[in-house]
Amino acid sequence: LGAILAVGGVGLLELGGTTVPNLSSPISLSSDDIASFLQPLAFGLGFWRMEAAMRSHPTEASRLTAAQLFAIGMGSIVYCL
Numbered sequence: 001l002g003a004i005l006a007v008g009g010v011g012l013l014e015l016g017g018t019t020v021p022n023l024s025s026p027i028s029l030s031s032d033d034i035a036s037f038l039q040p041l042a043f044g045l046g047f048w049r050m051e052a053a054m055r056s057h058p059t060e061a062s063r064l065t066a067a068q069l070f071a072i073g074m075g076s077i078v079y080c081l
Helices: 002-012 031-056 061-080
Strands: none
Touching: 002 031, 031 061
C-alpha cells in the first residue's frame, strides 16, 4: 500500500500540469519523469533489503550502515563525474 501511495504521489507531482490524454494529445513521459516514478520503488526496495540484512546479521548494524553510506557516496561521485 505504501509503494502504491508513493508512486501515485509522484505521479500527481510530475504530471500535474498535463491534460487528460486523448488521441490528439497523448501525455509524453521524459526520462526524468520515469526516474521520478522509479525512485520511490527503489527507495522502498532498499529499505526492504536492509531489513532482511539486519534480520540475518543483527550484530553488524554499523558495518551495514557503513556499506550503505559507501555505496551512496560512490554512486554520487560517479554521477558527478
